Amino acid sequence: MPLAELYLSQSPHIAARTLGEDTVIMSTLDSTVYMLNSVGTAIWNAVNGKTPLSHIATALCAEFDVTAQEAHGDAKEFVDQLIKHGILAVSESPLAEAGQ
């Protein structure tokens, strides 16, 4: 299944806080610190385990005045990094359904 259609959720192994327009994230597994800018923060806040990445990226188009192609490309690249660092978890089904 392509990444755009997967469901994303925030890892339980993180600490996170919004700071102004940005978000500070620390992995509790290796203490690595990340700072998300306002666009990253918008994606982070939209990640809820129930919305596929493609829908999140589409919503960014209006909010940040970018083309659909740019939004989907940037979001995929950004999310891919967070998955590699264990900040985001992926699932083929929505979180609520997975828990049923």
Add this chain to the structure above:
Amino acid sequence: MSLLEEIKQKATALGVPLSAHLDITWHCNERCVHCYLDHDGTGELTTHEVKDVIRQLSDAGTFFLTISGGEPLLRRDCFEILEYARSLRFQVKLKTNAVMIGPPEAARLKRLGIEQVQISVYSHIDSVHDAITKLPGSLRRTINAIRLLKENDIKVSIANVLMQINSNHGKAVKQLAQELGVRFSIDPTITPMINGDRSITKLGVSMDELRAIMHTEEFVGDVAEFCSPTSDTSDDVLDGYSCSAGHTLAYISPFGDVFPCVQFPMPCGNVRTQPFSDIWYRSPAFSELRSVHVRDLHTCSSCTHTSYCSRCPGLAYMEGDFRGPSTADCGKSYARTGVPSAAMLRGAQSTSHIAPGLVQISGLQ
């Protein structure tokens, strides 16, 4: 600039209390000879009140939360509090003597995602450590707990407070930390009790011992570089602040009192009578503290050591004036460089007004 420094700078600009130190109890199962707390207080915040404070800190933007005491694990709701803090996505550090940590506790701390556990170890010798904590067997139990925490892959940091009784044990404790695979830091400062009683400060290391500590490569790295005095104080330093207390750091006592830092007992408010954000943003005490830049310090702003001094405004406050020097930090800068601080020179000048008189009296005899 590191990412953490960038985050701290942003928090300062936004006025966010990025870090909070919450003592959930002052009760303790050890009786450390140098402890600055009164262990017999009553009326601690209830579980509900502690959780409410933690929620308010989250709302205010606090990210780094230190849960401490006293011995925090003496509270039966300690894990409930830690779990609640983690559910709100705080980066949580636990300060404990660890003697109550067994296999279940270590595993639970790991599951909760506690970022770091800080533990005081005073000596590598049981009799010395236990004489300081006044709890027989405490070093053995603490070391066992450190091993359990490490087995659970939890980051541990040993804090080694040095005083006269253990002043030459630092290297061995550092070696012990290396053997255990944990971090190590030393602190040669004995702070007065939070109620202002200074009697315990006499336990602190002598100037000769402090000088030896400051010139030990294992503690400071490049001794020549660390101990070189420089009077190059930039405008950035003068426009800055002594430390984060009251700027991005708040302390909350088990009774709800809010201070800038655990070492800075300037009353700013109480969360039982006021929301935390009201205290943080509107307390006259916090406002006054935040108005003081390094250039406003009446003695320290003109001191040779300004750019690297560890000046603690809380220790200065306990000496009577948070805009003034802290004797302990003047001592550290002097031990480090051999150059007297501005406050020490001022004191010497005061003495010199007396000295000629004494000489004159001597001459008349």
